[in-house]
Amino acid sequence: MKIEVIEKDDQYILNHCTKYLARESRDARHDFGQYAPGDDRAAICEAWRFPVVDAHWDGASAVSSYPYNDVTFVYDGRRAAPASVAVLGTFGPLHSPVPLRPLVFAGEATGFWAVTVRVPKGQVHTYKFAVDGAYVLDPVNPQRAVLDNGEPWSRFFTDACTVPLSLSRTERDLLGRLVRHLLPFRLDENRRLIRGVYESLDRAGRGEEFPLAYQLDDEVGTVNYIDKLIARQEQHNADDYHTCLKIIGEILRSRFGGLDPAAAPPDMYADLYRQMETEKVDGWDYSRYGSPRYFLLLLRRHAMTGAFVHPKHGGNSGAAGWMYLESRFRDARDTTLFDWRRALESPLGHNTDYRG
Amino acid sequence: MDGESATVVVIGSGAGGAPLTHTLVRAGHRVVVLEKGPLLRTQAQSPGGLSDFKRDECFATGSEKRITVQGVANTGESFFSSHVEPDLNDEPHVYRDSDGRDRVTIEGYTAQVVGGGTQLYGGVSPRFTPEDLRLATLNASRGDLRDDPGGDVRREARDWPLDYAALEPYYTRAEELVGINGTWDGQAKVPSQDHYQPPLDPNPISAYAAAGMDALGMRRYRTPLAVITRDHAPSGRTVPADADSIKTAFVNRYGDPLGLKSNVWVSLLAPLREVNGSGGLDLRANCTVTHLEADGPRVTKVHYRDPGGRPRTISAGTVVVACSAIESVRLLQLSGLLDPAFDKRVDANGLLGRYFLTHCFGGAQCIVPERADKSRTLDSDWATDHCARPEWFRAQGLWAGGVIYNNTSDGALPLSLARTWHAMDMDNMWKGYLYDTGIVGNGFEDYLEDSFGRRLSVAFMANQVPQRENRIELHPSVTDKWGRPVAYIIKTWHPHDRALMDTLAEQCRQILVRGGDVRDVSSGSVGGSVVRIANHVLGGARFGTEPADSVLDPDCRAWNFDNLYVTDGAFMPTSGSANPTLTIEANSFRVGDVLLDRVGRT
Numbered sequence: 001m002k003i004e005v006i007e008k009d010d011q012y013i014l015n016h017c018t019k020y021l022a023r024e025s026r027d028a029r030h031d032f033g034q035y036a037p038g039d040d041r042a043a044i045c046e047a048w049r050f051p052v053v054d055a056h057w058d059g060a061s062a063v064s065s066y067p068y069n070d071v072t073f074v075y076d077g078r079r080a081a082p083a084s085v086a087v088l089g090t091f092g093p094l095h096s097p098v099p100l101r102p103l104v105f106a107g108e109a110t111g112f113w114a115v116t117v118r119v120p121k122g123q124v125h126t127y128k129f130a131v132d133g134a135y136v137l138d139p140v141n142p143q144r145a146v147l148d149n150g151e152p153w154s155r156f157f158t159d160a161c162t163v164p165l166s167l168s169r170t171e172r173d174l175l176g177r178l179v180r181h182l183l184p185f186r187l188d189e190n191r192r193l194i195r196g197v198y199e200s201l202d203r204a205g206r207g208e209e210f211p212l213a214y215q216l217d218d219e220v221g222t223v224n225y226i227d228k229l230i231a232r233q234e235q236h237n238a239d240d241y242h243t244c245l246k247i248i249g250e251i252l253r254s255r256f257g258g259l260d261p262a263a264a265p266p267d268m269y270a271d272l273y274r275q276m277e278t279e280k281v282d283g284w285d286y287s288r289y290g291s292p293r294y295f296l297l298l299l300r301r302h303a304m305t306g307a308f309v310h311p312k313h314g315g316n317s318g319a320a321g322w323m324y325l326e327s328r329f330r331d332a333r334d335t336t337l338f339d340w341r342r343a344l345e346s347p348l349g350h351n352t353d354y355r356g
Numbered sequence: 357m358d359g360e361s362a363t364v365v366v367i368g369s370g371a372g373g374a375p376l377t378h379t380l381v382r383a384g385h386r387v388v389v390l391e392k393g394p395l396l397r398t399q400a401q402s403p404g405g406l407s408d409f410k411r412d413e414c415f416a417t418g419s420e421k422r423i424t425v426q427g428v429a430n431t432g433e434s435f436f437s438s439h440v441e442p443d444l445n446d447e448p449h450v451y452r453d454s455d456g457r458d459r460v461t462i463e464g465y466t467a468q469v470v471g472g473g474t475q476l477y478g479g480v481s482p483r484f485t486p487e488d489l490r491l492a493t494l495n496a497s498r499g500d501l502r503d504d505p506g507g508d509v510r511r512e513a514r515d516w517p518l519d520y521a522a523l524e525p526y527y528t529r530a531e532e533l534v535g536i537n538g539t540w541d542g543q544a545k546v547p548s549q550d551h552y553q554p555p556l557d558p559n560p561i562s563a564y565a566a567a568g569m570d571a572l573g574m575r576r577y578r579t580p581l582a583v584i585t586r587d588h589a590p591s592g593r594t595v596p597a598d599a600d601s602i603k604t605a606f607v608n609r610y611g612d613p614l615g616l617k618s619n620v621w622v623s624l625l626a627p628l629r630e631v632n633g634s635g636g637l638d639l640r641a642n643c644t645v646t647h648l649e650a651d652g653p654r655v656t657k658v659h660y661r662d663p664g665g666r667p668r669t670i671s672a673g674t675v676v677v678a679c680s681a682i683e684s685v686r687l688l689q690l691s692g693l694l695d696p697a698f699d700k701r702v703d704a705n706g707l708l709g710r711y712f713l714t715h716c717f718g719g720a721q722c723i724v725p726e727r728a729d730k731s732r733t734l735d736s737d738w739a740t741d742h743c744a745r746p747e748w749f750r751a752q753g754l755w756a757g758g759v760i761y762n763n764t765s766d767g768a769l770p771l772s773l774a775r776t777w778h779a780m781d782m783d784n785m786w787k788g789y790l791y792d793t794g795i796v797g798n799g800f801e802d803y804l805e806d807s808f809g810r811r812l813s814v815a816f817m818a819n820q821v822p823q824r825e826n827r828i829e830l831h832p833s834v835t836d837k838w839g840r841p842v843a844y845i846i847k848t849w850h851p852h853d854r855a856l857m858d859t860l861a862e863q864c865r866q867i868l869v870r871g872g873d874v875r876d877v878s879s880g881s882v883g884g885s886v887v888r889i890a891n892h893v894l895g896g897a898r899f900g901t902e903p904a905d906s907v908l909d910p911d912c913r914a915w916n917f918d919n920l921y922v923t924d925g926a927f928m929p930t931s932g933s934a935n936p937t938l939t940i941e942a943n944s945f946r947v948g949d950v951l952l953d954r955v956g957r958t
Contacts, residue, residue: 009403011641014663015394018642019443019468022665023837029445032422045443045837046418057405070404078664106640110664184800233419270797277793297790301420304789308770310412325770329727329809337729337809343411343604353596353614355399355406 003092004118006056006070010103013072013114016052017103020045021076021112021140032236034142041142048233050074050140051156055356056118062346062355069158071119075100075129076140078111082132085113089127092117097130121160121312126153142235157231159312162224165231166238171245172223173262178248179219179226181269182303185324191218193327194320220324225306225315237298243288244295248272251283311348319348362388362638363955365658365672367645367687370472371940372678372924374620375530379948381628381636385955388638388670389625390660392679393440393468395641396475398615398622407613409475411606413771415439417785423448427833429457436775436785437462438609440469440476446837449682451845458831462782464845464893466680469611470641471621473680474937478608478735479582479617481536482759482934483527483545483942485744486520488819491930494746495755502753503851509755512711512822514929517901517910518946524548526942531580534941535588535618538580544741553585555737556603558764561728561812562737565762568814568871572863574742579761581734582618582937583607591623600732605768608735620941643668646838648675648691650698653918661838674919674951678944681926685709685828685896686843688914688922693830693841701916707907709828712847713895713931716758716857718881719815720864722874727809730768736761743816743863744933754856758818759934760864767811777807780885812874814867816860817891820931821850828896849883857881892936894925911950912943923947 021044028035031042041047056068073087086097100113119125126145128135137144138154145155157165167175184190230238252261255268275281276296284292306315308322316322322340329337341349345356364380366373369391377387396408410416420434424445435444441462448460466473487494492513495501501509525548532551540550555578558566569576585602587594593615595602602616615622628637642663649657655675662668677684688708692699702708739761742748749757767773778788789795795803826848830841849857858881865879882891900906903915912927914920923944925936932939 006404011395012402012404012408014642015396015408018663018665019394022642022661022663023446024665024839025835025837029424029837030421030443031424045446046421055406055410057399059405105642105663110662110666112664182796182800184797184804187798187801190801229419236422237420273796296793300790300793300796301786304774305414305771308774309414310410312412313414321770325804325808328804331727337727338731339729340731342601343606343731345411351601353601354411356410 003096003098005098006116006118008070008072008114008116010105013052013074013103013112014105014110016049016072017074017110017112020047020049021074033239034236040139044140046233047140047142048235050138053156053158057355066347066356067121068118069121070116071156071158072114072116073100073127073129073138074140075113075131075138076111077113077131080131081111084132086130087115087127088130088135090125091119091123091127119158121158122162124155124157124161124163124165126155128153143232157228161228161314164227166227167223167241170249171241172227174245174249175226175241176219176223177262177264177269178299179222179303179306181266181273182300183219183222183307185218185220185307190324190328194220194324220307220320221311221315221317222303222306224317225309225313226302228314229302240289240295240298244292247285247289251281254283361671362386362673364388364674364676364951365390365670366676366678367658368472368678368680368684368924369470369621369625369639370466370678370680370924371474371620371937372680372944373676374471374624375941375944376676376923376948376951377637378533378624378628379945380951380955381631383952383957384632384636386632386636386638388640388672390643390645390658391470391639391641392644393470393641395470395639396440396611399613400615401626409611409613411604411610411613413769416610417775421445423460425460425834427458428460429453430459434786435462435783438467438476440467440611441465442468447842448834448836449843449845450831450834451847464682464843466893470625470639471619474582474619475611475621476609477937478765480736480761480935481538481580481582481938482739484932484934484939485544485741485757487744487746488756488930488932489516489518489520489523491515491756491819498755500753501755501852503855508823508850509821509852512824513755514822514898514900516929517899523939523942523946526945527938529945530938530941533590534582534620534623535584535591535593536580536582537578537585539578542575542577542740544744552580553588555581556585556600556734558737559728559730559733560726561724561730561809562762562764564724564812564871564874565814565867566738568867568869569738569740569742571870572742572866574740574867576738576740579736579739580938581736583734584616584618588623591627593622603732603734605731605733605765608765644838645679645687646690646840647687647694648698648920650691650695650701650917653701653916655917655920672919674921674954676921676923676947678922678924680924681712681893681896682828682843682845684922684924684926685712686830688897689828689830690840702907702914702920704916705904707898707905709896710824710826711822711895711898711929712826712828712845712893713820713822713928714847715892715931716818716820716853716860716881716883717816717891718857718861718864718879718883719813720861720868720877720879721811721813722868722877723806723810724812725873730764730809733764733768735763735765737764738762743860752859754859755821755852756819756856756930757933758816758856758860760814760816760860760867763813763815766813767807770808773807780882812868814864816864817935818856818860818933821852822895822930823848823850854883857883892925892931894928894931894936897922897926898929899927900929912947921947921951
């Protein structure tokens with residue numbers, strides 16, 4: 001497991017640091033309920049952007065570049081002024097920390113440190129910084145994971161990640177049923193279309209056309225998208241999902257004779273949806289969550305986004321949502337009226353000028 | 357670095373700052389450009405071979421955040437900013453709503469990035485008409501203006517201190533150096549030279565707008581768009597072999613990873629990197645200017661935060677402020693807050709921040725029978741100056757006219773369609789879709805059937821009546837992440853604005869009604885909305901010939917300063933009948949020539 005360090009100029013990294021990290025105010029301006037009182041991350045705008053996960057370009061081809069991300073670790077040493085900073089993580093050998101370098105602006109040190117490494121897509125890793133030899137969590141990154149030995153580590157995941165991070169199996173199953181009701185893919189003709197397009201490809205074709213495709217089902221990866229969203233940029237909405245899915249599970253179980261809600265008929269989900277719209281849901285525990293409609297609106301936005309987002313965010317798996325629109329809307333000569341492939345890079349699209 | 361100096365320091369790298377920088381550096385001078393935002397490069401410019409912009413809707417408009425600013429009426433509400441807009445909790449704009457309460461808004465920003473707003477805009481680049489620059493003269497003897505019982509319009513209309521003929525060479529220079537495609541035939545503006553590149557084929561959906569304009573006898577032309585369609589020698593940019601691949605809906609509000617959209621970074625600043633042995637352009641991205649310091653009539657120091665937030669200073673022979681109107685006014689007011697003597701000079705007549713302007717804006721939309729692939733589009737295909745002609749707006753009892761053009765890129769992609777469903781402004785992003793809870797299952801199918809590739813809109817852009825009470829102030833309590841008071845926007849519409857908007861919205865509606873077998877035609881304007889302040893922020897430091905009636909002299913120099921210039925849209929005394937970017941660029945080229953006379957032609 002060799003670590004490949006990618007050369008990025010300081011400009012690239014400072015472009016991220018200034019907007020999100022540089023500030024004088026220590027107010028909790030960016031705490032939307034996800035941080036405990038006193039957590040420094042509450043003062044940092046969009047802390048979730050660190051480490052920076054970006055596309056990779058190997059200088060040769062989109063096909064050989066596509067499976068990787070460039071991951072940039074940033075350490076804010078402006079207050080402590082350390083002499084050395086390194087990063088140690090599961091993306092490389094655990095005995096060889098990768099040194100960060102000081103970032104410079106106009107010939108002078110800024111106090112920020114950084115290094116960029118190449119990491120395959122679809123992975124989850126944990127890491128710590130070694131600051132003057134002492135191992136510390138990344139003070140910026142909101143993601144943390146507690147390992148089996150009880151030790152907290154900082155965590156990141158790369159694009160198109162399919163490893164469950166936020167939601168339990170039960171929660172994912174239930175969420176899948178809810179999302180299925182919201183999206184157009186549940187209709188029989190659309191379901192046939194989605195499956196038909198994907199299943200018509202042979203194994204090699206799938207690998208070429210839909211690398212990292214995952215769970216191509218009626219939700220086209222939307223549940224995975226939400227799982228990643230509430231693990232990182234909308235972590236402040238994670239509790240809404242945990243609380244409401246629990247309440248919904250209880251309601252459906254009671255309505256479905258105590259059986260598994262994931263197996264309940266579609267009508268039960270449609271009824272629940274209609275009740276949530278009106279804020280009056282039979283059996284809802286309003287002391288635990290006051291507004292089922294609020295959760296429904298949250299779910300609507302996430303479902304829509306997850307179905308039609310760039311697949312790297314974990315939804316629109318294998319570009320199935322886009323393929324649905326591509327096939328659904330055609331002119332009299334059977335030419336598509338949503339030619340998304342021309343705008344996007346190979347192997348996802350067929351634009352030869354854009355690299356992703 | 358402290359203690360360093362520069363001949364010219366330009367604050368802001370967008371449409372107001374880049375053209376004059378281009379002029380000065382090409383003439384052999386060193387210019388330091390301080391830009392608050394990052395330097396995001398095209399993939400051809402990037403050492404790593406990848407652009408810092410992406411064709412990714414989640415990248416263009418981010419995840420949910422919430423307003424945590426205390427003491428405003430919308431604390432706790434969601435917002436969705438782009439990657440180059442400031443975070444509202446770090447640097448909010450606050451406006452006073454019609455209910456008298458303060459609210460934080462995403463409106464009123466241009467992009468904070470090298471290249472400024474030209475990085476994100478759709479590129480619509482018409483000139484102003486000759487009449488736009490002489491609205492006081494044109495209306496001096498009018499007694500027929502609608503909804504103007506107090507005579508405000510005639511009293512507040514201003515002529516620009518230069519006429520169209522004086523600005524025309526700079527329009528021509530801007531069109532040549534920036535790189536614009538379009539056609540002249542049918543325009544009310546006359547060019548001395550044609551530097552337009554040929555337009556790409558229009559999107560099929562635009563045929564309805566073209567038919568409607570034709571049916572109404574409106575001469576039309578291909579909308580001037582700041583996107584190159586051929587190799588562009590002045591900036592060294594080249595286009596793909598398949599020129600049609602330029603035409604992608606990832607243009608408006610995305611940022612262009614390939615550099616084909618003629619933002620002022622790729623067209624004017626990037627080509628300077630090798631000029632004067634790389635020493636001419638000293639571009640410092642991620643640097644926020646906090647205030648200016650003066651000694652009598654000379655600005656002596658520019659105080660700024662470097663990318664790490666460390667306070668720094670640079671002294672300058674000449675200082676140009678070009679942060680976009682609201683932020684430029686705020687910077688001057690912040691400087692005055694720290695130094696009463698500065699304040700007395702810059703705001704001697706109490707006009708700084710006054711006569712803040714946007715545009716009268718609105719239009720009509722409909723559903724067309726034949727679906728089109730709106731992912732194959734630029735921002736607009738057809739425009740008409742029919743309603744910008746004096747004979748037309750005089751006949752309507754209006755003081756000024758406006759340009760009308762059709763939009764093609766709105767709602768082109770599925771997420772952008774849903775995000776902006778029924779949205780009246782950026783603050784309403786997602787709300788229309790979320791609350792339209794019938795969009796689910798079969799309803800989702802119906803929604804797509806009606807909306808995807810079948811929605812056509814036509815928009816107008818027209819002069820807003822200048823009002824002294826429309827103003828930018830420093831907010832009394834809300835501060836940015838550096839502890840500085842934020843901009844406070846106080847603005848209403850004049851009754852004549854509403855009359856004008858109603859008239860132009862009806863014209864837009866007629867275009868669609870006459871365009872074919874369309875249905876569900878609706879029309880409207882921002883006339884009922886205070887919040888809609890972002891469609892071009894202008895005024896607040898207008899230029900003029902009388903020191904008692906303006907903030908800047910005809911050269912855009914602050915009246916009581918020797919070396920302080922303002923060159924973004926703040927200089928405009930009236931807002932023009934078209935999108936303002938090209939005019940801001942042209943004026944910046946003009947001021948560039950003024951500065952050349954000042955610092956010397958080498």
